Amino acid sequence: MKPLDPRLLRRARAARVFLLASVLIGVTTGGLIIAQAVLLARAITTVVVSGTTAGVERLAWLLAATILARAVLVWLQEVVAQRSSAAVKSALRGQLLAHALQLGPGWLSGERTSSLTTLLTRGLDDLDPYFARYLPQLVLASTVPIGVAVWMARSDLIAAGTVLVTLPLIPIFMVLIGLATQAHSRRRARALDVLAHHFADVVAGLTTLKVFGRAKGQAIAVRRVTNRHRVASMSSLRLAFVSSLVLELLASISVALVAVGVGLRLVEGQMGLETALLVLILAPEAYLPLRQVGAHFHASADGVAAAEEVFRVLETPLPAHGGRTDLPALPLSLRGVTVQYPDRAEPTLEGFDLDLHAGEVVALAGASGAGKSTVFAVLLGFVAPAAGSVQVGGTAAEEYDARAWRRLFAWVPQRPGLLEGDIAHNVRLGRPDASHADVRRALELAGAAELDPAQAVGEQGQLLSGGQRRRVALARALITDAPVLLLDEPTAGLDAETEATVLEYLRASGRTVLLVAHRPALLAAADRVVTVGARELVIA
Numbered sequence: 001m002k003p004l005d006p007r008l009l010r011r012a013r014a015a016r017v018f019l020l021a022s023v024l025i026g027v028t029t030g031g032l033i034i035a036q037a038v039l040l041a042r043a044i045t046t047v048v049v050s051g052t053t054a055g056v057e058r059l060a061w062l063l064a065a066t067i068l069a070r071a072v073l074v075w076l077q078e079v080v081a082q083r084s085s086a087a088v089k090s091a092l093r094g095q096l097l098a099h100a101l102q103l104g105p106g107w108l109s110g111e112r113t114s115s116l117t118t119l120l121t122r123g124l125d126d127l128d129p130y131f132a133r134y135l136p137q138l139v140l141a142s143t144v145p146i147g148v149a150v151w152m153a154r155s156d157l158i159a160a161g162t163v164l165v166t167l168p169l170i171p172i173f174m175v176l177i178g179l180a181t182q183a184h185s186r187r188r189a190r191a192l193d194v195l196a197h198h199f200a201d202v203v204a205g206l207t208t209l210k211v212f213g214r215a216k217g218q219a220i221a222v223r224r225v226t227n228r229h230r231v232a233s234m235s236s237l238r239l240a241f242v243s244s245l246v247l248e249l250l251a252s253i254s255v256a257l258v259a260v261g262v263g264l265r266l267v268e269g270q271m272g273l274e275t276a277l278l279v280l281i282l283a284p285e286a287y288l289p290l291r292q293v294g295a296h297f298h299a300s301a302d303g304v305a306a307a308e309e310v311f312r313v314l315e316t317p318l319p320a321h322g323g324r325t326d327l328p329a330l331p332l333s334l335r336g337v338t339v340q341y342p343d344r345a346e347p348t349l350e351g352f353d354l355d356l357h358a359g360e361v362v363a364l365a366g367a368s369g370a371g372k373s374t375v376f377a378v379l380l381g382f383v384a385p386a387a388g389s390v391q392v393g394g395t396a397a398e399e400y401d402a403r404a405w406r407r408l409f410a411w412v413p414q415r416p417g418l419l420e421g422d423i424a425h426n427v428r429l430g431r432p433d434a435s436h437a438d439v440r441r442a443l444e445l446a447g448a449a450e451l452d453p454a455q456a457v458g459e460q461g462q463l464l465s466g467g468q469r470r471r472v473a474l475a476r477a478l479i480t481d482a483p484v485l486l487l488d489e490p491t492a493g494l495d496a497e498t499e500a501t502v503l504e505y506l507r508a509s510g511r512t513v514l515l516v517a518h519r520p521a522l523l524a525a526a527d528r529v530v531t532v533g534a535r536e537l538v539i540a
């Protein structure tokens with residue numbers, strides 16, 4: 001990312017306001033620095049040359065006021081920076097979440113969710129030093145040195161010339177250091193990413209690892225990944241310290257050059273004491289903001305890397321959608337649909353055809369991994385087919401607005417997601433205004449009459465059994481008024497009697513149902529069976 005990425009200004013209004021405020025504060029600070037130097041030089045000269053303190057009191061008061069004003073500006077800058085940083089982070093988080101949701105599960109499956117979580121939380125927090133330290137110094141660095149050099153030139157051209165010649169050396173070195181830092185920052189971000197990903201996986205699979213006696217082995221792996229992160233962080237820090245040293249050295253030598261020239265001219269009587277003092281006080285101020293930019297660059301590099309990652313996601317194009325918002329009307333058809341997942345050599349679906357008429361119950365059969373869930377993903381718009389078309393009532397799916405399109409379906413996936421809360425809350429996700437009686441009825445129809453709607457489901461439904469989760473998800477789908485039900489093995493985990501009741505309801509409801517089926521009872525309940533994949537399924 002450039003020192004100030006235009007995308008940041010474009011995407012976050014708070015960043016624009018912050019920049020404007022920083023420029024105003026920066027210009028005022030520049031003026032105050034010069035005023036402070038002038039007042040100090042005059043006060044010292046008055047005391048030293050005239051030997052009296054007459055008139056010094058007024059200068060001292062003015063000096064105190066200038067120092068106070070500078071302190072107020074520093075406070076103001078800090079307040080504006082913290083607020084802007086919070087606002088920008090919140091805006092970017094909101095945009096990132098909204099975009100990720102629009103990109104949908106198809107995109108998400110190709111991403112590491114733990115990376116996205118790190119980015120949304122800790123990653124973007126790294127923008128704090130960028131706003132609080134780096135950007136304000138960048139603004140000061142582009143205003144103060146020029147103001148100081150121009151003011152110096154009024155009193156001493158040689159000193160101003162020395163400053164103007166040596167000043168560019170600092171940004172040149174900063175660019176060189178920046179190039180080296182970029183690679184280190186990326187390596188560190190990658191190490192953090194691997195650490196987060198690995199750690200999340202290990203925690204999620206801890207029970208399995210314990211059962212198979214592999215937990216200890218994972219501790220070694222976590223230690224190895226942590227170590228890699230530590231090494232990357234230490235090398236970033238080492239570079240930061242070395243670069244600060246280089247910049248400090250460069251600035252000190254430059255100030256010394258100015259000071260030696262001024263000293264010689266003062267001794268030879270070519271320069272007055274007040275001018276000499278003014279130049280000596282101003283010279284370090286010209287280099288200070290540039291040195292500070294260099295020092296804060298490292299602290300903000302991680303935030304900059306995080307912002308770049310956010311822009312990468314935000315710039316991922318959304319699937320094409322039209323503006324039609326009316327409820328699509330059946331029949332639904334897939335024609336020659338081919339799906340090619342990015343990291344797969346072979347297409348998962350190839351030239352797949354399907355017709356679904358209103359009121360039909362159609363079963364999708366096929367070997368495990370044949371692509372049955374992928375057919376659902378295509379219908380729901382989570383996966384864009386590489387070839388072929390999805391049509392409803394003769395109209396292409398792309399002509400519909402994504403929300404309007406999804407109103408057509410209620411979906412029970414293989415591993416249904418449940419939200420923390422009670423069962424009724426999860427069922428009502430299908431229809432928020434459903435009454436208690438509606439919730440009970442839906443549970444009954446899903447073969448879950450024995451479940452209490454007030455029962456808590458826990459995080460990700462962990463307080464329920466696998467079969468109970470599935471039935472709550474089925475109730476959630478049944479309570480909607482979506483015309484098409486997409487059910488992935490809806491009766492898995494049900495006993496034969498309950499399964500028969502559920503299937504009876506599905507048939508009697510008159511809804512259009514597309515279900516993934518392995519069990520003979522399900523296959524028998526369907527009007528038609530469509531086989532997915534090359535291998536034909538033998539139906540007993």
Ligand SMILES: Nc1ncnc2c1ncn2[C@@H]1O[C@H](COP(=O)(O)OP(=O)(O)OP(=O)(O)O)[C@@H](O)[C@H]1O
Nearest residue numbers: 109110341344348367368369370371372373374375
């Ligand atoms: N997001 C994805 N990225 C890459 N490959 C995927 C993705 N989703 C599914 N696949 C692959 O596509 C193939 C079909 O998967 P799918 O889940 O559609 O099969 P399925 O017929 O529903 O299987 P099962 O009956 O076992 O549930 C599998 O080989 C799977 O590994």
